[in-house]
Amino acid sequence: METVDPETKQPTYTGYRAIGAHGWGILVDIPLRVLTAPLRETLGWLLPITLLAVMLGGYGGYRWALQLEAEKVISLQLRAHTRDLAALNEDMTILNQQLAVASDAKSDFLASMSHELRTPLNSIIGFSQILEDGLTGELNDKQKEYIGYVLASGNHLLALINDILDVAKIEAGKAELEVSPFPLRSALEGAVASLTDKAEARRLSLTLVVTPDADIDILADERRFRQIALNLLSNAVKFTPEGGAVTVKAQRFAGSELAELAAGDYVEIAVTDTGIGISAADQAKLFQPFSQLKSGLSKNVSGTGLGLALTKKLVEMHGGAIWLQSEPGRGSTFTFVLPVKSLTQ
Amino acid sequence: MKVLIVDDNENNMTLLRDLLRFHGFDTIEAKDGAEGIAMAKAHRPDLILLDIQMPGMDGVTALRTLKAAVETARIKIVALTSSAMRGDKEKFLAEGADYYISKPIDTRELPQLLKQLMG
Numbered sequence: 001m002e003t004v005d006p007e008t009k010q011p012t013y014t015g016y017r018a019i020g021a022h023g024w025g026i027l028v029d030i031p032l033r034v035l036t037a038p039l040r041e042t043l044g045w046l047l048p049i050t051l052l053a054v055m056l057g058g059y060g061g062y063r064w065a066l067q068l069e070a071e072k073v074i075s076l077q078l079r080a081h082t083r084d085l086a087a088l089n090e091d092m093t094i095l096n097q098q099l100a101v102a103s104d105a106k107s108d109f110l111a112s113m114s115h116e117l118r119t120p121l122n123s124i125i126g127f128s129q130i131l132e133d134g135l136t137g138e139l140n141d142k143q144k145e146y147i148g149y150v151l152a153s154g155n156h157l158l159a160l161i162n163d164i165l166d167v168a169k170i171e172a173g174k175a176e177l178e179v180s181p182f183p184l185r186s187a188l189e190g191a192v193a194s195l196t197d198k199a200e201a202r203r204l205s206l207t208l209v210v211t212p213d214a215d216i217d218i219l220a221d222e223r224r225f226r227q228i229a230l231n232l233l234s235n236a237v238k239f240t241p242e243g244g245a246v247t248v249k250a251q252r253f254a255g256s257e258l259a260e261l262a263a264g265d266y267v268e269i270a271v272t273d274t275g276i277g278i279s280a281a282d283q284a285k286l287f288q289p290f291s292q293l294k295s296g297l298s299k300n301v302s303g304t305g306l307g308l309a310l311t312k313k314l315v316e317m318h319g320g321a322i323w324l325q326s327e328p329g330r331g332s333t334f335t336f337v338l339p340v341k342s343l344t345q
Numbered sequence: 346m347k348v349l350i351v352d353d354n355e356n357n358m359t360l361l362r363d364l365l366r367f368h369g370f371d372t373i374e375a376k377d378g379a380e381g382i383a384m385a386k387a388h389r390p391d392l393i394l395l396d397i398q399m400p401g402m403d404g405v406t407a408l409r410t411l412k413a414a415v416e417t418a419r420i421k422i423v424a425l426t427s428s429a430m431r432g433d434k435e436k437f438l439a440e441g442a443d444y445y446i447s448k449p450i451d452t453r454e455l456p457q458l459l460k461q462l463m464g
Binding site: 114115118119120121122123124125126127129130133135136154158 | 354356357360363364367426447448449450451453
């Protein structure tokens with residue numbers, strides 16, 4: 001039965017209040033606020049916790065959904081990447097094939113260049129030689145002089161073509177070394193002997209020193225080795241003023257002395273001259289193609305401009321290294337080292 | 346001493362023909378491999394100077410044919426090439442050439458070389 005609480009004017013409800021431990025009790029009027037107190041108290045802490053739980057749950061679910069979405073995106077991306085990689089792989093295969101074709105084309109181009117350039121040279125050099133040799137009748141002095149120029153220019157052009165083709169072949173990876181064992185001393189003696197006349201004409205002393213431990217057979221491409229030695233020697237002879245000295249010294253060298261070299265035994269060949277020397281600035285560009293230096297004696301000296309660039313490539317193809325020390329006015333030393341790989345010690 | 350010159354280039358032909366004539370050789374000429382083989386069979390030269398790079402029948406095919414035919418197998422053949430690629434020499438010698446020269450030819454050495462080869 002509903003009554004009204006005289007204090008609060010709020011409705012009261014009849015309730016049962018237990019007294020003692022035996023189920024006895026009395027009926028009392030309980031005001032609404034007392035009746036609802038436990039509920040309000042409970043709601044007081046339950047609500048924030050529920051809210052918090054709902055929020056956390058919602059957030060977790062959101063994260064979970066996000067993660068699912070992310071995983072989906074990642075798996076899609078992975079699949080796309082895999083596809084891309086496969087496509088890239090295919091591209092690489094095609095590119096490789098194209099490169100091989102390009103390399104072959106370059107090789108074919110070099111061969112036909114060589115043919116096309118030599119054919120007219122055959123006429124230029126051949127007919128000049130016939131005229132110079134007087135096979136068609138005696139020439140007058142001017143004719144002899146001029147035909148001499150034609151012949152010299154033809155030979156210079158031929159040397160240029162040979163060097164250019166050599167460099168191009170090496171760069172195209174088409175140059176192969178023909179490696180065989182040969183005695184270092186006799187190869188150097190050969191190079192020195194072929195320059196004796198030029199050295200004598202300029203009153204230069206030309207000396208070869210081979211230390212006993214370097215008097216061995218080395219495993220290298222003998223023709224290329226002679227080309228390297230001859231290039232350095234003829235440069236030394238060319239750039240040394242009359243009365244000077246050119247020395248070739250061969251000795252052993254340890255690969256560990258130079259960071260760029262693989263460990264092991266090397267022979268070192270140093271060509272020293274008392275020539276005009278090379279400034280530090282010029283030294284840096286010396287091994288570049290067509291970097292003939294525009295100083296001093298070099299104006300009187302002709303070359304292909306490819307000699308040292310080619311020499312460096314040939315040395316490096318052998319697994320060796322080349323460098324120079326020079327001071328203007330005091331001479332230069334060009335040094336190259338080659339791995340020994342010797343069969344006899 | 347009769348030399349057959351096989352070369353498609355007119356200037357080269359003039360150079361080789363005149364050079365050899367100046368040095369006392371008899372010369373006959375052909376402009377490609379097929380003509381060269383016919384000339385070799387008809388005239389039986391002592392030696393053939395054979396350019397390798399020619400249009401039509403190339404020199405290597407002509408070289409093989411000449412060395413395979415009974416009538417021409419014994420004729421000395423000097424292969425002439427202007428490519429001077431490494432390995433060419435071995436290739437032409439393996440095909441049966443008796444000697445190999447890369448262009449440009451040295452007009453001072455060639456006559457001596459031919460005399461030596463013809464013994």
